[in-house]
Amino acid sequence: MTDSEVRPYKFVVRIKDELCTGCENCLPLCPYLAMKNIGNRVYVLEEKCRGCVRCLPACPEEAIYPVKIYLD
């Protein structure tokens, strides 16, 4: 059995700082209010993000990417 089978995890998205222009295309697509614009760029609140990736195709800069995070 590997670590990934026993450790609790979930998927979230992150945003590449250097690519995000703060256009907010992604913001209205998040049903869980997990995205916030702070200082002209968007951040993901990982505790709220459910990894549904609805926001991902909205980004013209391809700045949004999914990651697996461990919860322990």
Ligand code: SF4
């Ligand atoms: S992956 Fe889903 S829950 Fe997470 S920020 Fe994007 S739209 Fe919101």
Ligand code: SF4
């Ligand atoms: S759509 Fe992309 S560039 Fe626009 S605010 Fe969201 S992450 Fe940033």
